[in-house]
Amino acid sequence: STGSAQTNPEKNDVEYLTPVSIGTPGQVLNLDLDTGSSDLWVFSSLTTSSQVNGQTLYDPTKSTTANQLQGYTWQISYGDGSSSSGDVYTDTVTVGGVTFSAQAVQVAKTVSSEFTSDPANHGLLGMGFGSINTVEPVAQKTFFDNIMPDLDLPLFTADLKRSAPGRYNFGYIDPSAYKGEITYVPVDNDSGFWAWTSPAYAIGSRNFGNTTLKGIADTGASLFLLPSAAVSEYYGAVFGAKYDRSQGAFTVPCDASAPDFTFVVGDHGATITVPGNYIKYAPIDDAGKTCFGGIQLDTGIGFSIFGDVALKSAFVVFNGGNRTIGWATK
Numbered sequence: 001s002t003g004s005a006q007t008n009p010e011k012n013d014v015e016y017l018t019p020v021s022i023g024t025p026g027q028v029l030n031l032d033l034d035t036g037s038s039d040l041w042v043f044s045s046l047t048t049s050s051q052v053n054g055q056t057l058y059d060p061t062k063s064t065t066a067n068q069l070q071g072y073t074w075q076i077s078y079g080d081g082s083s084s085s086g087d088v089y090t091d092t093v094t095v096g097g098v099t100f101s102a103q104a105v106q107v108a109k110t111v112s113s114e115f116t117s118d119p120a121n122h123g124l125l126g127m128g129f130g131s132i133n134t135v136e137p138v139a140q141k142t143f144f145d146n147i148m149p150d151l152d153l154p155l156f157t158a159d160l161k162r163s164a165p166g167r168y169n170f171g172y173i174d175p176s177a178y179k180g181e182i183t184y185v186p187v188d189n190d191s192g193f194w195a196w197t198s199p200a201y202a203i204g205s206r207n208f209g210n211t212t213l214k215g216i217a218d219t220g221a222s223l224f225l226l227p228s229a230a231v232s233e234y235y236g237a238v239f240g241a242k243y244d245r246s247q248g249a250f251t252v253p254c255d256a257s258a259p260d261f262t263f264v265v266g267d268h269g270a271t272i273t274v275p276g277n278y279i280k281y282a283p284i285d286d287a288g289k290t291c292f293g294g295i296q297l298d299t300g301i302g303f304s305i306f307g308d309v310a311l312k313s314a315f316v317v318f319n320g321g322n323r324t325i326g327w328a329t330k
């Protein structure tokens, strides 16, 4: 089988939401497909009502194919401090025309304020590795794990775009979605993430250094989080850039000329270039004078995060069959 689903950016591309059908008859929720986590959880009829704010709710009692996993629970905390928890059902789930009939659907009973505050986000669909699924007493498989054996090819692709709809494809590679060759590199999934290492990076037209970037490809993260040496070198090249302690982040003048950020993929010279304009991420003042930086520090995480600012500059193949990640320009 193969499938294809359009994914739609929220304001400032802070996340990308994809319609997912759950249950019989189908209840369509817009979910954040997240390669940086491995739980499929949804706002539901069981979610504490004071924590619901316009989100579409999955109601298992309205689905003839829902079955509760009695006594199973889950609780997840994300890198940005948000969290959610609840119970577990199985039900039929369809994304982009690909269906799995007994998918673990984690219904939220509690969600943190970051989730409550966004009516458009009805939950997450994790596409990381199964080892970090939080369901107790038995971890559950991700949607991708479940459909992989039936896919023509054991992979999915992410084609995110700046402030425009993009696409997640399952089981095939669309040759019209990228230019040149796809360069594949090994993924180390010991952490449960799509972790890989870039051998070097360059800022603007400067020469490549020899500092490797060890990071994860995370479709659920908005920004490009890098080591302080890379971040300082980058913003040192942007006139008017500064670290704004009140924001706890680097900002740039929205009218600054921002250099591109290029990272190497593999050892035969392939590169991906993040346009400087993507790093003038979003205005933080009404006048649109000051912009939030799309590159920020990865301090304390232990690895870098190739979030949407990096991913939307490429066509990315997540191959679960041979555990590689492929990058191509587009």
Ligand SMILES: N[C@H]1[C@H](O)[C@@H](Sc2ccccc2)[C@@H]2OC[C@H]1O2
Pocket (backbone or CB within 6 Å): 015, 032, 034, 035, 036, 037, 078, 079, 080, 082, 114, 115, 121, 124, 218, 219, 220, 221, 222
């Ligand atoms: N993998 C990512 C995940 O999808 C989000 S969870 C999230 C939180 C609030 C709003 C939307 C999504 C969080 O930021 C980075 C990492 O954790």
